[in-house]
Amino acid sequence: MTDLRLVVFDCDGTLVDSQHVIFAALSHAFDGHGMTVPDLDAVRRVVGLGLVEAVETLVPHLDRAAHVTLAESYKNAFGLLRHDPLHAEPLFPGVREALATLADAGYLLGVATGKSRKGLAATLKMHDLTDMFVTLQTADDAPGKPHPGMLENAMRATGARPADTVMVGDTVFDIRMAGNAGTHALGVSWGYHPPHELTAAGARHVLAGYDGLSPWLETLWEPAA
Structure with a gap:
């Protein structure tokens, strides 16, 4: 392959299965403020959004200050729980x-995630994957998904064009971000939103496993006959 091609991955639900530590951290945050903890299905629905936006979606009746306070409590809890072996973020198979x-x-490989830069760095270091990526875009670098900012930053950093870029993700937020940035969108079936929602949001295909990724990319950029 000689042409520049950029593949950008979401992190939570795409590279790592972090739902249990996310739920545990949210539970700590809500409990700490005497609030009812949302159920796991509701939490899975907001994974991928920026943290404050996720909290706002879970408890829309609260004001902005309360959303920010809950988000900070979540970050503090998550930072502690990630060191607990019971709350690991395992890589998905393959x-x-x-x-x-x-x-x-x-x-060229990149990441675009709703995690903070510190959180992403810790996850990649845990799995010894930091050196695999040439661009890391986080909630600290651009507005949250589905705003195209993180993908635009990744393309700017690498010199890739939208037509040469694929966003790989497990939520409609990833797919819509790709659409807003004008890139290709590829869903994965093992994350937090069901395949039919990814397709409806604009995913060109939904992978059943990582062994299908390279063959699909080769087909995507196959020279015209």
Whole structure:
């Protein structure tokens, strides 16, 4: 492969299964403020949004100051829980092999996530994946999904064009961000939003496993006959 190609991954629900530590941290935050903890399904629905936006979606009746306070409590709890072996963020099957295959083929790899830069750095370091990515875009760098800012930053940093960029994610927020940035959108079936919602949001395809990623990308950019 000689042309510049950029593949940008969401983190939570796409690279790592973080739903249990996210739910545990939210539970700590809500309990700490004497509030009813949202159920896991509701929490899964907001994974991928910026933190304050996620809290606002879960408890829309509160004011902005309360949303910010809850978000800070969540961040503090998450920082503590991530060191607890019971609250690990395991890689989904095939992640490491798929990333290595793409890197060997010459693809540029990036991340665009609602995590903070500190949180993303900790996750990638835990799994020894930091050096796999040439651009890391977080909630600290641009407005939250589905705003296109993180993808636009990634393309600007690497020199990739929208037509040469794919966003890989598990939520409609990832897919809509790709649409807003003019890039290709690829869903994954093992995350937090169901495949039919990803397709309806504009995903060109939904992967059943990471072993299908490289073949699909080759088809996407196959030279016209």
